Amino acid sequence: MAVTNSKQILTFEQLSNEITAIANCKVLFDFPNEPNHVTERQYGFLQIDRPTVRYTAFTTPHALTLYSALFKPECALQTRLHSPEITLMITTMESQSVCFNGSWINTDQVAIVSSRSEVPFALFIPQNTTVILSEIAEPSRKLKSFSDSLVPVAVSKRNLDKFKAVGKFVFEQPTEKQGHGGTKAVLDLITVLLDELPPLRPQSLHGPSRRPRKHLMTKIVKMMEQKTTRAMSLKQIANELDISTKSINLFFKEYLFIAPKRFYLLVNLFKFRNILIQGKCSSVLEATVLSGVDGWSRYSERYQKLFGEKPYDTFMKSK
Missing domain, CATH: 2.60.120.10 (Jelly Rolls)
Known part of the structure; x- marks a missing residue:
């Protein structure tokens, strides 16, 4: 622009x-x-x-x-x-x-x-x-x-x-x-x-909790974005980072104002929409595979609630 x-x-x-x-x-x-x-x-x-x-x-x-x-x-x-x-x-x-x-x-x-x-x-x-x-x-x-x-x-x-x-x-x-x-x-x-x-x-620059939290948030978000083939496990992320699931929930509430599971859902929905908009997939089904969407019927309903249109409508607009 x-x-x-x-x-x-x-x-x-x-x-x-x-x-x-x-x-x-x-x-x-x-x-x-x-x-x-x-x-x-x-x-x-x-x-x-x-x-x-x-x-x-x-x-x-x-x-x-x-x-x-x-x-x-x-x-x-x-x-x-x-x-x-x-x-x-x-x-x-x-x-x-x-x-x-x-x-x-x-x-x-x-x-x-x-x-x-x-x-x-x-x-x-x-x-x-x-x-x-x-x-x-x-x-x-x-x-x-x-x-x-x-x-x-x-x-x-x-x-x-x-x-x-x-x-x-x-x-x-x-x-x-x-x-x-x-x-x-x-x-x-x-x-x-x-x-x-x-x-x-x-x-x-070196508060007792600020810098560690910020770096942890980055790691948590990256781990969520990389989990494209199966559902995210908050407990698994907590174990890998040696922190509690309660700490993860507090981090997201403080920094992003979104619960971690809801954040993970939104990341996948926006990723799915971007793939549909780009028009590089041959079908909505292919877009679900590329974005790692799990449970298609549930995502379709949530997609329409969030974006006000069905995934197929978004797909056809890119053609």
């Missing part, structure tokens, strides 16, 4: 592709409680490219979960920003908040992830939230250290409020002239925000 100063309305698949390219992550949502399914959802999206920063804002009408084994953006992005190293700064507009690696971002905090660190992260976004993603070509040891801590970073609330106000202006009135001027202000504020980062205390 070409970068533009105009606000766009995207489908879920389009939004998912954009976010995946930015954050090298996977995007999930749970079963909807309202009648509007993913095929009927609309997502506001604005993206503006500048020499050293790409500024993205998007709004989701329902809760989203983003999870990444590591932050390492696509090479095309690094070339576009003329830097082999990218720092992703995450915040929201107004007083909205998101949960970054199990910690809710306060009104005076931002989340920072650096491609130099290649660290895993998880982001839970509540419904009706506008998220701001600022990709910064800034090879900084300081930013890498904050990224390693994997916790929200406190900055000046006054400057952060200004940043959100300008972002809201650009997002809601994205004409060419206003968008350009607003973006300049955003870029100036990004520089201010990064310059005012406080000294990082060594103990903030």
